[in-house]
Amino acid sequence: MWMEGSLRSSREPVQAVVAHGAHDLRVEEVPSPELGPLDAEVGVVVGGICGSDLHYYHEGGVGDFMIRQPLVLGHEIAGTVLRVGEGAELTSGERVVIDPSSSCGLCPMCRRGRPNLCSAVQFLGSAAHFPHVQGGFRQRLITSASNCVPVPDGLPLETAVMSEPLAVAVHAVVRAGTLIGRRVLVTGAGPIGLLIALVASRAGASAVIVTDIESEPLERAARVGATQTVHVTSGTQELDQVDAAFEASGAPPALASALRAVRPGGQLVVVGLPPGLVPIPAGAMITREVDVTGSFRFDNDEFRAALTMLANGLDVSPLLTGRFPLKDAVKAFDAASDRSKTTKVQLTFN
């Protein structure tokens, strides 16, 4: 239903979580853009804090992408449609989760069916382009209706919003090919590592071994289907041989350990983004013909598949370790930064 009141209020500024630089996170008013004919305005209900949000918070950037203007963070967003543009195929009142990725559809990678590698991709809450793409940690978000994926009845938005990180895990498993009957290693028991463990065990892996440098995340790994957990100390570690390994920590020693753990002819999927240049045991890769595969984000089909898995009862509750109201965003970011205690921290809006 289209309401006068919401139209009027929609141009009013909204409260948002804005990163101004390293360790300068503020809850403040930001302007609301205009609703385009193919847009929807979403009343944000819940947002998940992601590793990249934490990098913006702690370092003022992710990898090479530094904040050059105030940036509203957040790309794991779910809420309720408040109003839609005249050409948008959505209904107000509908509950939706946002696919944060908008690929151009025209570049060579898009035309090859690899939209996650689009050279012009716009990703919610990202400093990759200038001006930055402002994110979804705000009370109301205007976004293209095509990025709004309806949430099946009965699935809480707090669960549905896990579609985004789960889609990253789905994509990584798709990159690996079949895991049926395979022994799988996951290095790094953060949100993505745990979700990969969950998807890999659903995908028929005969064993799922998860490693981390802290014991608390490994306890959560056991709760999402890891058949074995290994507490690694600092440095590289010798691990049992596996058919496929997923590196999900971004830590250079873990990448080296994972590569050595893959059996000859096996596969390593690298998901965690390490900082800068990283030494790898190239000999172990070459002489044993280990296939090394990069995995980056996901496409819209994988995002929808992730939502369907959640609607079908995939249990991600062991990962949901904290929820804070918008006004306590800084507390929420600090809590999310303590990975001994938390895996996925969420913010609630409105």
Ligand SMILES: [Zn+2]
């Ligand atoms: Zn994320």
Ligand SMILES: [Zn+2]
């Ligand atoms: Zn493209």
